[in-house]
Amino acid sequence: MEPTIIADYQQRALEAKTQFTRYEKLANQYSLLRLVIFGLIVVGIYFGVVYNDIAIVIVAFILLGLGFAWLVSKQSGFEEEKKYYQDLTKVTENEIAGITTRANLYDNGNSFSDDKHFYTADLDIFGHLSLFQMLNRAATFAGRSRLAFWLSKPSVKYVILNRQDAVKEIAAKNSWKLDLQARLVFAIAEPGNHLEQLITYLNVPLNLKGENWLSKYAKIAPWLLLAAIIGTWFYYPVKMLAVLIGLTNMSIIFSRAKAIAKTDLIAGKIGKILGNYASAFEGIEQEDWDADYNSNLASFIGKDGTSARIKELSHLINKLNYHLNPYIGFFLNLFLLWDIRQIIAIENWKRNNRQNLEKAFDVIAEFEALISLSSMHINNPQWAFPxxxxxxxxxxxxxxxxxxxxxxxxxxxxxxxxxxxxxxxxxxxxxxxxxxxxxxxxxxxxxxxxxxxxxxxxxxxxxxxxxxxxxxxxxxxxxxxxxxxxxxxxxxxxxxxxxxxxxxxxxxxxxxxxxxxxxxxxxxxxxxxxxxxxxxxxxxxxxxxxxxxxxxxxxxxxxxxxxxxxxxxxxxxxxxxxxxxxxxxxxxxxxxxxxxxxxxxxx
Missing domain, CATH: 3.40.50.300 (P-loop containing nucleotide triphosphate hydrolases)
Structure with a gap:
């Protein structure tokens, strides 16, 4: 039976590598096209200045800019797919290594070791070459802690039986299991307290000074500037108004730089991480579950639309991160007060969506612990459920x-x-x-x-x-x-x-x-x-x-x-x-x- 399991993993790893190569080529192609579009934008601005023709500049900014943004979006999607298949290859090959050499890319649980515990030290539950090292498929600290708790204290009978049913069901969904592992494996490299920092951030308001009028002004500022620019075609001195509006917009951005930096310090680093978690939540929500244990966990996050809420916050934070590109950030803030709009949107999200989020992440931890037990069942089908x-x-x-x-x-x-x-x-x-x-x-x-x-x-x-x-x-x-x-x-x-x-x-x-x-x-x-x-x-x-x-x-x-x-x-x-x-x-x-x-x- 074991060679059949290994052959299945090898085939899965080969397919994942093929997809990785495909998306890597697409990402490189679109990166080259981005460079071409950027060059055309520079050329358009040059000729607009040389011929003193604002129309050329507008075309360069709007049409080519839209094309550049589309290419950025497409390349970003290809990069995400490439990373996903790279991670899927990694977790699949890890299962092969676990069977053949007992190696494991996941944590061995040494931090949970306790010589004074009733039995964990004597029975090699945690640490190098331990049961935890063999079992663990939890990338998050919360998932590892949940698995460690299960191994450190016997559960009551009905919980054990419910977990057995859950483990059997997940083991029968090996493709789903590996998919969720691939979407969460990034957390191995993250600090153990990154979720704790996120929850703390969501519960602390930014208190942006003048938020109400800034929110209203940010909605009309782009139209004012666009009207001023168009007005220069009919009455050239209006360009001074356009310059004044542009300077006003940038001065607002600079005057709120501290608040923007405060948001960026924490939220700016977790946009992509939240995207990964949103994908994991979505995978749990959309799967059909029969086992009560799995069904109850999935329904808890499904009824609140957790994946959609997390995805929305991830999208908002990633939009804020556009300013990391100096060229794009300058023009977005000049025309749209981009940073102000995004931090206000993030604050509104925090006010409306932070409830129950901490419990939702507990669902991820629970599934990681169940997946750990399921891997043992898949890789050792001859073992019995007691x-x-x-x-x-x-x-x-x-x-x-x-x-x-x-x-x-x-x-x-x-x-x-x-x-x-x-x-x-x-x-x-x-x-x-x-x-x-x-x-x-x-x-x-x-x-x-x-x-x-x-x-x-x-x-x-x-x-x-x-x-x-x-x-x-x-x-x-x-x-x-x-x-x-x-x-x-x-x-x-x-x-x-x-x-x-x-x-x-x-x-x-x-x-x-x-x-x-x-x-x-x-x-x-x-x-x-x-x-x-x-x-x-x-x-x-x-x-x-x-x-x-x-x-x-x-x-x-x-x-x-x-x-x-x-x-x-x-x-x-x-x-x-x-x-x-x-x-x-x-x-x-x-x-x-x-x-x-x-x-x-x-x-």
């Missing part, structure tokens, strides 16, 4: 479950069953036999299951639980914390969590490593017995076989499993398969012997 089960006790059952971050060519699959019960499973085994990986396999797939994503398993059923892990305990020089103190802090957090109202499922890997073997055994035994007394449920991996003897004391609560090795001709062979019972084979002495330390000789 069943979310009810019940007073705990359930985690899985068939052929594997770790999603391990190359599928090497990942070993296992079965596990904990069905509507209260148990603590002790897992013993040799070094490197697979105990820690198995704990992380159960943990990371449960994270996926409880956020609405498919899991790396043939099938899985899980109740809504909150995990707490005790695995990678680190000291901290900054906090003057030893390893043993860090372990005690983690244990205290675990025990406090178990006593809460939530369903806590713990993952403990080699408890109390920072102390001597006697205290380690006695402390670990006492902690497990405390957990049993609190109806705690989870997995405990250990090298200490004495811990496995707790099954004899608590036969109805403790179960033993193990990972072992086979030694053939002095070589260790690992099958990484979980088995019932206690481990009988250990390999520390063999591993030490390989680096030149003979434990038997030392005796």
């Amino acid at each position: 069943i979310i089960v009810d019940g007073a006790a705990y359930s985690i059952t899985a068939k052929q479950i594997a770790h999603p971050l391990i190359n599928p060519d090497y990942a070993v699959k296992n079965d596990y069953e904990l069905e509507d019960t209260y148990k603590i499973d002790i897992i013993t085994g040799s070094n490197m036999a697979g105990k820690s990986t198995f704990l992380r396999t159960i943990g990371i797939n449960t994270v996926l299951a409880l956020c609405g994503a498919p899991v790396c398993a043939e099938s899985m059923a899980v109740s809504v639980i909150t995990m707490v892990s005790y695995m990678r305990i680190k000291d901290s020089l900054n906090e003057s914390t030893s390893t043993f103190k860090a372990e005690l802090d983690r244990l205290q957090m675990l025990l406090a969590a178990v006593e809460s109202d939530e369903k806590i499922f713990f993952l403990i890997d080699e408890m109390l490593r920072g102390t001597n073997s006697v205290d380690k055994y006695l402390g670990s035994k006492a902690v497990i017995e405390r957990l049993i007394s609190k109806n705690g449920v989870g997995l405990v991996a250990t090298h200490d076989l004495q811990i496995a003897h707790l099954e004899q004391k608590y036969p109805d609560y403790v179960r033993n499993f193990y990972f072992d090795i086979q030694v053939v001709d002095g070589e260790m062979l690992f099958d990484y398969k979980i088995k019932n019972g206690e481990c009988k084979t250990f390999n520390a002495s063999l591993l030490l012997k390989r680096i030149g330390i003979d434990t038997e000789a030392s005796n």
